[in-house]
Amino acid sequence: MLYKRSSQLFAEAEKVIPGGVNSPVRAFKAVGGTPIFVKSAKGAYLYDEDGNKLIDYINSWGPMVLGHAYEPVVEAVIERAKLGTSFGMPTELETQIAALAIKMVPNIDKIRFVNSGTEACMSAIRLARGYTKRDKIIKFAGCYHGHSDSFLIQAGSGAITFGSPNSPGVTAGTAKDTLLARYNDLDNVVELITANPNEIAAIIVEPVAGNMGCIPPKEGFLEGLRQLCTDNGILLIFDEVMTGFRLAAGGVQDLVGVTSDIVCFGKVIGGGLPVGAFAARAEIMNYLAPLGPVYQAGTLSGNPLAMAAGLAMLKALDADRDVFIRLKDKTAYLAAGINKVLTNNNVSFTINTIGSMISVHFDENAVVDFQTAAKGDNETFKKFFHGLLQEGIYIAPSAYETWFITDALTYEDLDFTIQAIDKVSKTF
Numbered sequence: 001m002l003y004k005r006s007s008q009l010f011a012e013a014e015k016v017i018p019g020g021v022n023s024p025v026r027a028f029k030a031v032g033g034t035p036i037f038v039k040s041a042k043g044a045y046l047y048d049e050d051g052n053k054l055i056d057y058i059n060s061w062g063p064m065v066l067g068h069a070y071e072p073v074v075e076a077v078i079e080r081a082k083l084g085t086s087f088g089m090p091t092e093l094e095t096q097i098a099a100l101a102i103k104m105v106p107n108i109d110k111i112r113f114v115n116s117g118t119e120a121c122m123s124a125i126r127l128a129r130g131y132t133k134r135d136k137i138i139k140f141a142g143c144y145h146g147h148s149d150s151f152l153i154q155a156g157s158g159a160i161t162f163g164s165p166n167s168p169g170v171t172a173g174t175a176k177d178t179l180l181a182r183y184n185d186l187d188n189v190v191e192l193i194t195a196n197p198n199e200i201a202a203i204i205v206e207p208v209a210g211n212m213g214c215i216p217p218k219e220g221f222l223e224g225l226r227q228l229c230t231d232n233g234i235l236l237i238f239d240e241v242m243t244g245f246r247l248a249a250g251g252v253q254d255l256v257g258v259t260s261d262i263v264c265f266g267k268v269i270g271g272g273l274p275v276g277a278f279a280a281r282a283e284i285m286n287y288l289a290p291l292g293p294v295y296q297a298g299t300l301s302g303n304p305l306a307m308a309a310g311l312a313m314l315k316a317l318d319a320d321r322d323v324f325i326r327l328k329d330k331t332a333y334l335a336a337g338i339n340k341v342l343t344n345n346n347v348s349f350t351i352n353t354i355g356s357m358i359s360v361h362f363d364e365n366a367v368v369d370f371q372t373a374a375k376g377d378n379e380t381f382k383k384f385f386h387g388l389l390q391e392g393i394y395i396a397p398s399a400y401e402t403w404f405i406t407d408a409l410t411y412e413d414l415d416f417t418i419q420a421i422d423k424v425s426k427t428f
């Protein structure tokens with residue numbers, strides 16, 4: 001496949017946008033080459049500026065769980081746009097999507113909408129700090145909670161891809177309040193709590209990690225965190241930006257039956273428009289302005305186009321709960337196929353998968369945390385990525401990312417992908 005026009009467009013973009021992109025991982029720095037410029041997308045496929053058709057396993061990094069240009073979402077946005085695109089005043093739509101989200105997600109009474117996952121997580125920790133009157137938070141190495149200062153401490157996603165988990169510009173004062181733990185290691189969390197008595201406001205965790213590849217929680221890990229938080233007056237924050245409305249109608253809380261105190265959303269909840277949200281029981285949410293002292297706001301928060309898209313998406317998922325079974329079945333089929341061909345071709349690998357999230361690590365050891373994820377063979381990953389691209393398959397341009405399966409993928413697409421992986425892995 002040729003990517004001539006994409007290369008030209010990238011060269012133009014580089015002149016006026018830092019690195020040519022508005023979010024770092026898009027730049028292909030980790031895998032080499034130049035990024036693909038998209039013209040349009042429909043269902044499971046991307047169509048690029050060179051006229052190539054690609055099967056998409058990123059799906060805008062998660063939101064398009066029902067496929068690109070999903071008709072009810074597109075229609076909802078078009079109809080709303082005709083009525084005006086932003087008012088900075090309340091609309092009925094906001095209450096409708098809030099009520100539906102609260103119905104679908106366990107243990108939340110109120111929800112506030114923001115414009116990104118970053119904002120949701122940033123606001124959630126401010127709320128937790130205000131509510132508990134404590135300053136410190138615990139986060140896990142390799143988990144990504146957006147690019148706000150407190151979280152850029154051994155963060156996953158692009159922050160690992162570029163080998164700089166601690167970004168310049170984050171002050172030492174901020175960094176000192178973020179304590180780091182190992183994912184899937186409760187003993188390590190206990191040590192931190194013991195060393196910082198009555199100082200920890202919140203533990204924030206991706207209940208299924210997706211930003212160092214996909215790493216499901218070990219049995220008992222989330223239950224243990226829940227107990228530790230309850231015992232120590234710490235709020236448990238589930239960052240379900242990736243997993244919310246994807247792994248189950250009510251996210252990981254629903255899937256594993258462990259409840260958090262605050263939950264953050266993004267991606268699917270906006271149906272592909274810029275939306276994030278955070279939610280909790282009323283007593284916690286009432287701590288927010290204008291009811292309470294913790295300030296949080298947004299000119300475009302609850303934007304009618306974004307709310308219309310999100311509402312159409314949540315309605316579709318709520319009405320067809322079998323979608324989560326279909327997604328899981330498709331992912332399991334893909335995982336089994338990849339497993340078979342990579343084994344036949346004597347490749348060292350580990351596949352991690354849960355629900356509609358999957359990642360292939362090029363290392364045979366179990367991948368359970370940041371350290372084990374970092375052992376993956378990046379040279380093999382690069383060949384894998386570019387080989388698949390030539391076959392018309394688009395996966396994330398970094399070994400530290402999860403693939404997102406969409407309901408629009410057919411079993412023919414999955415078979416095609418498995419055959420392509422067979423072909424590509426013979427060249428390693």
Ligand code: PMP
Pocket residue numbers: 061116117118119121144145146147157206210211239240241242266267276
């Ligand atoms: N939390 C998690 C778990 C994420 O995966 C992401 C984005 N990949 C974020 C937060 C940040 O969301 P956004 O990019 O919308 O700011």
